[in-house]
Amino acid sequence: MYNINILGKNTFAFSDIFTNFNYDSTENFDCDLFVTDGFHLVQSGRSEPVLNYEDLKTDKLIIFNYDKCNPIEQELFSSVREFLDGKDIKCLIISLHHILDEKDLPTDFDYLSFDFFVFQVVEHYSKLNDIFDIFRDTLHYLRPKKFLSYNNIPHPHRTRLKEFLTTEDYMDDGWFSFEPRGENGLNIDYISEFGTNHFTQINLGLYLTSYFSILTETIFSGDDIPTVKLTNKVFMTMKAFHPFFMMGQPKTLDYLRKSVFKTFEDFWDEDYDDEFDHEERITKVLNSLGNILGGSCENIHRKIFGNGWNGSANEGEWTKLFNILKHNYLHLPIHAENQKQKVIDKINDFMGKEND
DSSP states (O other): OOBEEEEESOTHHHHTTOTTSBOOOSSSOSEEEEEESOHHHHHTTSSSOOOOGGGOOSSEEEEEEOSOOSSHIIIIIHHHHHHHTTOOOEEEEEESEEESSGGGSOSSSEEEEOOTHHHHHHHHSOOOTTHHHHHHHHTTSOOSOSEEEOOOSOOHHHHHHHHHHHHTTOGGGEEEOBSTTSTTOBOSSOOTTSOSOTTTSOOHHHHHTSSEEEEEOSOSSOOSSOEEEOOHHHHHHHHTTOOEEEESSTTHHHHHHHTTOOOOTTTSOOGGGGOOSHHHHHHHHHHHHHHHHTSOHHHHHHHHHOSOOOSOSSOSTTHHHHHHHHHHHHHHHHHHHHHHHHHHHHHHHHHTOOOO
16 A cells, blocks of 8 residues: 555545545655646646645655646646656656547656546435336336436537527427526526535436437537546436437547447437547537437437337337446446556556556
């Protein structure tokens, strides 16, 4: 077990997941660990606390960056290089950005990507132990809404989605939030002064009364290195047993499939995921959405559940979608454990220890 000199803010973001390290030592440290929402922000004075050289107890530094750095080369990597310049410090960066091409990995320090938010969803979101039965018991009901889409901050691609839904007269066909805390925002479930768990619970009613989610990830464009960064949205949707469209970075669905999750190419066109031109990608995903939203709720129901059901709890066309949703739900804790072990193995390698 390594003795770690843990620094930064919200250090529990790391220590609550990686409980096999010792964070209580006052001497004989094996490495330093700096936890931050954005290393480029703290080092430029836009966040705190700043990492100072005198805070370090060793010549091995791990930086755990648990929020977005976009563009990653310009923001995260350049700030790390500036900090390390002229110093004899071995460094490992752990961030949420999965770099798509190995040639883009930095060569002057170690780097590892990590799906941080899957732990939040697995450990802290609603415990939906009966979700399989709930799905089966309600699959014969016509759902009143076609889609569900949460949009807190008005990023450009979210604004484009709002404009598309409004222009094509689809807005009333779904549950759609947009700046729910804003004066002129669209709110579907946020009530001020009613608790603080809005982002750590699942409003299951919205999922059960709609057919699919439109996920608008935090990042759609702006990369200087092609990456995929996931937030809690996709993992929350998997836990809520909901199929989804993805408005995110190119190859986001591809990354999910490589992580052994399943997507919904058998139900609608997901070719947009391969498009690196951002304008073309948003056009393709909106076209794919339009092909589904143009049908009635009954048409969507039959498309994803099948044309009929005889009441069987185990057989029928509906099992095609059910099996995908069940697989994703059950794979969430496996993916979390895989991600955790990946980090442990990388830290062992960084420290010069053979993996167990």
